[in-house]
Amino acid sequence: MPIALNKKTRLQALGLPSDVEMIRRARAFALRAGLTYSELADLAGINVNSFRVWIAGNYDRHHSCDSNTLIVRAAIKAAIDRHEIESQPAAPVNHHPTAEYEAVRRSMLAALRKGTAFLVDGPPGTQKTYTFRRVAAEIEASRQGRAVYVYARVDHAPQAFLTEACTEAGIPNRGTIDQLLRKLRFFLGGQRALLIVDEAQHLGLNGLEVLRQLLDTPPYFGVVLGGSHDLSMRLRDWRMEQWRSRLRRSHMLMGLSAAEAGRILSAELGAMHPSDVAQTVADATVEAVRNKKTFRYISARNLFFAIEDARAAMEEARPPANEKVEAIA
Ligand SMILES: Nc1ncnc2c1ncn2[C@@H]1O[C@H](COP(=O)(O)OP(=O)(O)O)[C@@H](O)[C@H]1O
Ligand SMILES: [Mg+2]
Secondary structure (H helix, E strand, C coil): CCCCHHHHHHHHCCCCCCHHHHHHHHHHHHHHHCCCHHHHHHHHCCCHHHHHHHHCCCHHHHCCCHHHHHHHHHHHHHHHHHHHHHCCCCCCCCCCCCHHHHHHHHHHHHHHHHCCEEEEECCCCCCHHHHHHHHHHHHHHHCCCEEEEEECCCCCCHHHHHHHHHHHHCCCCCCCHHHHHHHHHHHHCCCCEEEEEECHHHCCHHHHHHHHHHHHCCCCCEEEEEECHHHHHHHCCHHHHHHHHHEEEEEECCCECHHHHHHHHHHHHCCCCHHHHHHHHHHCEEEEEECCEEEEEECHHHHHHHHHHHHHHHHHHCCCHHHHHHHHC
């Protein structure tokens, strides 16, 4: 699957999950959603044969370079993220209070009240989307103001991005960039408004510039930018000085603490042997790179995967209910 070099360089910089991570996530997603691999490939808009080779973990054998899987990973991640965001979870999710959730929540409420901006820099699985969506729902329900969540796609053009923001806000969504900005101000300006941009590393300089206009002119929207480390890097560009001067705070997420992970495991699965807890937490620990330094963190996503796996294993171990019925009959 040839990719133009500049696109490849851009994708490389997006901090995508590794192949191992992404394959695991794609398999779990296909299973949960009942999708065949060809349906999942279709959903992501990629060639089904390339997808099959990739998900079997054989991509490297057929292609010279690991970076060739970037486009597959980016497409699959975008497709899964979108569906996880759009579809309500089948079973209600138990909320687990964590320090990073609380810290980002406080900043979101402050940004809403004061019309300020802040940044959330976190590798995959560090509760970004979860926190954004949950606190947005809390804001909307409490009538403290409006919270508009937008997921930025790879190379999202500013106009398409604003169209999506209007759609999310439930207001008319056609027109030029200026008209869309005016609509957002007009319809949302009567109350406090917070614009939450998830995966904001996908926005180019122009997209970020358009956003800044919402921050800089009345009615002064609050803005949250969340994404991978590439977002922080992008804001270091000299042309981003205006943005930097407006950021009140940057949250550098480090994942769950070991104590939080332990509490989540026991709340979800009941009492466990300490060595099983330690093993599960170790399995949920992954690596990311920030400022050229590698660090390890406990991924909330991987921990919840492990919980699902453990539940499935317990289900399998249990004798099926109908066998019992037959025995009684
Ligand atoms: N505090 C929490 N309580 C319950 N579930 C959580 C919590 N934080 C994260 N999750 C779950 O963990 C998974 C990964 O989190 P997510 O927000 O998607 O990570 P990110 O957006 O940083 O990649 C999601 O499925 C989410 O539902
Ligand atoms: Mg996310």
